Amino acid sequence: MRSPLLTATLSVLLVCMIGWLLVVGRSLILPFVIALIVWYMINSLAHVFAHIPLGRWRLPRLVSFSLALLTIFFASTVVLDIVTVNLTQLALDAPTYQRRLEELFTQASTQLHLNDPIELKDLLPDSIVPRMVTAGASLVTTLAGSASLVFIYVLFLVLEQSTFDRKFERLFPSPERAEAAFAMRAEINRSIMHYFSIKTAVSVATGVLTSLVLIAIGLPYAALFGFIAFLLNYIPTIGSLIGVIFPSLLAVVYYDTLGPFIAIATGLGLIQFTIGNLVEPRLMGSNLNLSGLVIMLSLAFWGAIWGVVGMVLCVPLTVMIVIVCARFEGSRPIAILLSQTGEVGGLSGKTGTTG
Numbered sequence: 001m002r003s004p005l006l007t008a009t010l011s012v013l014l015v016c017m018i019g020w021l022l023v024v025g026r027s028l029i030l031p032f033v034i035a036l037i038v039w040y041m042i043n044s045l046a047h048v049f050a051h052i053p054l055g056r057w058r059l060p061r062l063v064s065f066s067l068a069l070l071t072i073f074f075a076s077t078v079v080l081d082i083v084t085v086n087l088t089q090l091a092l093d094a095p096t097y098q099r100r101l102e103e104l105f106t107q108a109s110t111q112l113h114l115n116d117p118i119e120l121k122d123l124l125p126d127s128i129v130p131r132m133v134t135a136g137a138s139l140v141t142t143l144a145g146s147a148s149l150v151f152i153y154v155l156f157l158v159l160e161q162s163t164f165d166r167k168f169e170r171l172f173p174s175p176e177r178a179e180a181a182f183a184m185r186a187e188i189n190r191s192i193m194h195y196f197s198i199k200t201a202v203s204v205a206t207g208v209l210t211s212l213v214l215i216a217i218g219l220p221y222a223a224l225f226g227f228i229a230f231l232l233n234y235i236p237t238i239g240s241l242i243g244v245i246f247p248s249l250l251a252v253v254y255y256d257t258l259g260p261f262i263a264i265a266t267g268l269g270l271i272q273f274t275i276g277n278l279v280e281p282r283l284m285g286s287n288l289n290l291s292g293l294v295i296m297l298s299l300a301f302w303g304a305i306w307g308v309v310g311m312v313l314c315v316p317l318t319v320m321i322v323i324v325c326a327r328f329e330g331s332r333p334i335a336i337l338l339s340q341t342g343e344v345g346g347l348s349g350k351t352g353t354t355g
Helices: 004-024 026-050 061-111 128-145 147-169 175-217 222-232 238-254 259-284 292-326 332-338
Strands: none
Touching: 004 026, 004 292, 026 061, 026 147, 026 175, 026 292, 061 222, 061 238, 147 175, 175 222, 175 238, 175 259, 175 292, 222 238, 238 259, 292 332
16 A cells, blocks of 8 residues: 555655646647637637527527637737737837936935935836836737637637547546546536636726726826736736736826826726725625635746736636545545635535535
């Protein structure tokens, strides 16, 4: 009989090897992961279109799937164009904003009567504003460059998805095990669909409200900051904070008074607080059953491996781990530790609390 120490050692080595492979194969794995997300969104949206009431009729699957595909393609194209235009203009204006920021540091040092004036380079690296904008533009360029590879992956996933169930069933030696595996997959799908549908809805609301507030106050790049708020809202805890900081800092250097800065910081803070602490928890409920500490640790872990994409995916990936681990006796303690309440449902073949 294998000793517990040997089992634990082998488990740690397996986790380390998987982590190393995820880091080394990042350039290959990430486009495929993004393609899986897009493919999942297409199917989810097609499911929504197929259930739209049209009297006695419902849209055929082919029509609803085509509408979902066109909707996501059109939305992605429009958003990418808006972000690219705004980033290009921001890159041109970045040196001006940096000079304005340096002037503010000089004024503050003068008003405080400091013998050694505070300079921007003392706190931040040289040319920090242009470099941040360049980094953002580089990220968009990288995403656009990998779009063709993502499109190819999505195309093959769409073409082969009709055979997935048949292949999946034949992986198992008995119908009972296949049934348990299908039940586990259905539970994972329910949890992830629940998470992404609500998270996407509240993220869209956050992005739209952010853009409207910035347009009303007159801050430029409102559409860009709205998209940033939408994207960052997927990142637990710190995403909403960063979504408020970026436009607030621009308001400091763009306006001559602190009034717009206070209005933007207050308005965006209220939006993030209301949606993040009142609306989203009520809609999300306790369906995810994840510990807050586990969410923060998974945020750091996946962020270190896959950057921003890992931060966005940290919650659904952890949900999948909890659900799968809860279905096997050997890995069930892991699911209990990762959960919030310790209730993770039954073993394989049984149903229980959603992870």
